[in-house]
Amino acid sequence: MRVFKLIYMNALRHKLRTSLTILGIAVAIMAFGLLRTVVSAWYLGVTQAAPDRLITRSKNGITFTLPLAQKQAIERIPGVAAVSYSAWFGGFYKDPKDFFPQIAVEGVHGLSLYPEFIIDSAVLDVFDKEPNAAIVGKTTFDRFGWKIGDAVRLTGMIYPGNWDFVIRGVYTGRSEATDLSQFLFNFNYLDQRMQVKMPARAGQVGWWVIKIDDPAKSAAICSAVDKEFENSSDATLTETEAAFQQGFVAMAGTIVFSLQVISFLVIGVILLVAANTMAMTARERISEYAVLKTLGFNGKHIIGLIAGESLLIACLGGVVGMIFLIPLLHGVGVALKQWFPAFIIDPDTYPQAAATAVLVGILAAVFPAWRAIRVSIVNGLRRIG
């Protein structure tokens, strides 16, 4: 108990230095947590992907469409439980900078393949009957201050012209990680207009959504789907939803990798800050350590005192950092809502941050402790006076 008190009192000797070190560690822990969360948010689509959903797209690339006529052939493949389709609308509401995903789905059937979306059954009835009904994720709904029944006009970039919708419902998510940013509407509304204005593009979907019976057979089913169309002009590429999402993440792979590197560099910075403080502290107290050795304290005791103080400072910094990480992530999450639909802290981030703080505390003490125990009592006592 007395030793803990001595460690505590030692840590408070230079209040300004200790406070600045704690603050430095806290800021670094916050930066570490923030960067880890950004990386997690980037991978959220991958981690949250349903294992029993496959995505089939054109082998030529995501911007190429596939004919509706493929549906029956896919449905016949063993292991396929349900098939639906979607298309990326790629329009904007008022300002092109205000991005949110707009996706045309195969009516209520299309939505049924996404059980993670919670939609009121009355809303689904209306969605089924009204051609231009839209169901919007809660995040986007709140972002634009829309109300149920609002008429919303989107300007199409891929499908040219103005498109009028009526907001008929809002969906929420079964988990905190569900993407609540999507604007969903009936594919038929899109396709009927294409039949009139651009007949060549009618009957074309963006991708197939395939629900399978057994996720363990996903590889075989992917292969079967692609084999079905391999010699046609509309060859496909089928993969699990996670692999499909991974493809998008891979496009920003360098950025994500850079963020990961930076998050570990931040740990290095924390380590240097803490090690510098402990090195100064130990250097100033060489004579005191010599006195303690004279009294009978041995090397292990000295290491304990230095490591204890280092751990105390690092852990305090870690705790402060983790406390302030919550409001920081909330603020950043709100600011980046349009880019990261679900900006939530990875459950592993707190244990990682805590482990980082402890590791920094230990490592920062290594060199000062090594030096303190190496100095002989005689040389340590010479520094007095």
Add this chain to the structure above:
Amino acid sequence: MAASVVEVQNVSKQYHRDKVEIHVLSNLSLSIPEGGFVALMGPSGSGKTTLLNLIAGIDRPDSGQVIVAGTAVHSLGESQLAKWRTRHIGFIFQFYNLLPVLTAYGNVELPLLLTKLSSKERREHVETALNLVGLGDRMKHYPRQLSGGQEQRVAIARAIVTDPTVIVADEPTGDLDKQSATEILDLLGRLNTEFGKTIVMVTHDPRAAERAKVVRHLDKGELN
């Protein structure tokens, strides 16, 4: 005649500084009986403090033997030496060397933390030691709240709290005014006469040396 508690036999010690070999002690021998009070005097660099450090087990001779309280100090390993010091040596420094973050009580208690005494037993020992040096009413004071003389008295309490075999004092009055120095020397005298403590004291001050039973002069590493 009392048995020797400190036996220094044919000890030599040299240091290397910037490739220069400095002979500090040359084939020196010294014997101090139990209950003795020896003052070591001599000019700066004569080897007084080095000899004191060898007796206290905080330095090792290049050759010769140092036997204190029946233990060949020079042959002990670092860990054994640390334990031995706790049991047998009470060290008093010129500049007191109290830990500024601990109260007088906390400073005196420090060596006892290395023993197996209970908290209650430690308290009894600390209070006894502080009362002995006349600071029973200053237990909760921090070093910065004490005068130099009081700080040195706390340091003496710390040195005697484990009831060591030998007290070594390195210029204990060197940083004190005349009155405080007299008080400290009176205290050391009491420890020697009333409690039978063996004291080895390094000093430049002839008045301090007068309090010792034996005064030995060191010059160029040799005892006269």
